[in-house]
Amino acid sequence: MRISSNVVKSNIEEEIYKKLDVKKLASTSNIIRVVDLGCATGPNTFMTIQNLLESMKHKYQIQCPNTPTKIPEFHVFFNDQLSNDFNTLFTTLPKDIQYFAAGVPGSFHGRLFPESSLHFAYTSYAIHFLSKSPQELQQKNSPTWNKGRVHYTSACKEVVDAYAAQFGKDVRDFLDARAIELVPGGMLVMVMQGIPNGMHHSDTVNGMMYDYMGSILMEIAKEGMFDESKVDSFNLPYYGPNPEEMTKLVETNGRFSIERMELTNPAPWLKSIRQIIPEWTVHVRASMEGTFNRQFGNEVTHEMFQRLIKQLTQNIEILETKLWDMTQLFVVLKRKE
């Protein structure tokens, strides 16, 4: 799921104006290379790239007021997993783009580009997806066995730790690769699900929803539609970190400076949780349905989402006490010189 937000857009613009030395980055070859990591099939990626490029051009013109004709050329890379539909991505590329486009298939947990070849990397609603669901969550009789749940919300500390460990490994791999690929002074912007420091996952709207998903599936299993061991062996591969965890991961890598790290509202245009439910469940279903279908089949998944909407609506008063607006983590890093 990728939610575009004007807040994120203006935050990125601000960081580019204040901290990105576009003139210097373009000085070697007059080319600025940009990547969207985990771009899916658009069209959000095209709007985001368009905004990024406009900000960089503007910054360049501010830095070089006397050479307005020599604006750098932009080479833009759209990355996603090998299974992404690049044909759709390419055919929906706007016709009037002012940059050179390329598609890059492969996992961003590894290297995708030559050393020091990128100037700006962006990733939105992609790195909170784990590269795999932690195996220890399926170990019966172990404290990490995540029985009867599909996520970690009301699980014990061991389960949350297993998720956090996998997220940590993935982000370390991600940052290691980007630290090599980005030129010194290059910028890395990351937008993902997040949670305030010290807050328990059950205190967020998302967390409650995951809990409901698990309990509804257990309820359907008990009605005999499938065996409940299917719930035990299923763990959604998402993890929303808090700023403290993210800071530690960046510091462990050591090759980036943290320019900005803050929690923001993933959907600031929505005024209340009551308003959110219809639109939000459509988003959630669109982004998660495939994953549930593969484990539980279409019939069970459909039934689960039907009951989920009902349960969320019935529990609207409880949901209204849960955190929604600070569950998006916005991070801006710069590759140290």
Add this chain to the structure above:
Amino acid sequence: MRISSNVVKSNIEEEIYKKLDVKKLASTSNIIRVVDLGCATGPNTFMTIQNLLESMKHKYQIQCPNTPTKIPEFHVFFNDQLSNDFNTLFTTLPKDIQYFAAGVPGSFHGRLFPESSLHFAYTSYAIHFLSKSPQELQQKNSPTWNKGRVHYTSACKEVVDAYAAQFGKDVRDFLDARAIELVPGGMLVMVMQGIPNGMHHSDTVNGMMYDYMGSILMEIAKEGMFDESKVDSFNLPYYGPNPEEMTKLVETNGRFSIERMELTNPAPWLKSIRQIIPEWTVHVRASMEGTFNRQFGNEVTHEMFQRLIKQLTQNIEILETKLWDMTQLFVVLKRKE
């Protein structure tokens, strides 16, 4: 249609060893950027790229015997039209590649890359495809009207000239774009259909085949399966230039030196035209069937190819007098310093 050939492979190796200053090209960033223009969906493109990269690495090691660990990194771009199946291309990429891969959708008659960002461009069996079939071939009562034929083999001079003019425009566009994209000293290798200077197209095996295609289609039309105006309005968008024409086009562009230009055998492993027919017609059908299907429908196209094999076999003695082995044009250019 792309026919790989060991002769072409060893010719390219030779040119890289003799004339490509890999050390100098890699000196700015330690990155060598390579593109296959018109790559289709593989697997030939992967083998070709592998060979190119091995030759370049080898040349680098010869040039820099004391720094064998600092071999340049390769960024390889696979280009083809927007309608190409990039999903298949990406999923069939070998797992053990030693380079970074990207797909570039779009016409190579225009710009695809930033200025001075490529070091080596390769194109095989792609630039003899015209960007469009010349419109004047459909002008009734004009000397350029190509009535009753699907190509230019036994057409009048005006028809051949219309084809040549379109090819000339396409190649000028192609070279203009590559001259900007390639760094000075960068190499451009082109493999395409060709014909010796001064030879008439009806003296080649390919030319005869196009003639047969036209006459068979007219025959089927006369039998009442479709209206013969469909043949009049159909003109295969291929053009095989001779070295003289190609030389002029490169000289008109003016920014490349011609390092090598020669006619070679497109299938040196085949000993005689008798041997060629079965394999060749399979190739031809695979590469052209779609084009014919769109104009004439599947039934007519199937019938045409059935009759074509028969006609080629019946006329084997005539075919044996026609040129086959010098119908591939191999060109190596270097971007002037």
